[in-house]
Ligand SMILES: Nc1ccccc1C(=O)C[C@H](N)C(=O)O
């Protein structure tokens with residue numbers, strides 16, 4: 001059996017977050033010396049930190065919360081494709097890609113080269129792609145980018161269009177070391193009842 005490969009960003013106090021969003025922090029709030037038995041920590045973070053999923057409530061007040069999302073979306077067969085540094089990702093870029101039978105698609109763009117700084121600009125997902133991918137049966141789209149829309153977008157057209165076509169969003173993957181091909185994916189969100197997003201531990205194993 002092939003080993004599982006980690007494709008998640010490490011969560012430490014240096015991780016970069018969306019400009020203006022809550023910085024990540026982990027600290028021991030009750031040390032072994034104080035408690036007499038254990039170290040107990042506390043995490044403060046935005047739900048959109050590092051490798052994470054978006055729930056529709058993130059961009060739609062009436063949209064689903066994390067706990068309402070089907071866990072089956074986030075575990076199972078996935079295809080990884082490599083589209084090196086595209087200026088945008090649309091139907092044209094995916095026209096040569098075989099998607100027969102694929103429900104989870106991960107796109108490696110290599111466009112966020114230095115993860116120690118938040119990118120000023122990223123390739124955008126053209127909203128028309130949502131119809132195309134939805135039609136092919138894609139239910140989960142993952143990217144090695146912090147968003148599926150341009151950083152300065154207020155409309156979040158790709159987020160809305162993907163959701164409208166039944167495609168769920170996985171952002172902030174680390175795919176630098178992953179070849180194109182077919183894998184098993186596990187990237188489960190936490191069972192957050194009210195949340196608009198959730199960090200995930202994303203892993204792949206070659207099939
Ligand atoms: N954290 C934020 C704070 C302010 C404005 C946007 C964001 C986002 O996270 C948007 C991004 N498209 C996302 O879904 O992860």
Ligand SMILES: [Zn+2]
Pocket residue numbers: 047048052053054146171197
């Ligand atoms: Zn997000």
Ligand SMILES: [Zn+2]
Pocket residue numbers: 054146147148159169171
């Ligand atoms: Zn997003």
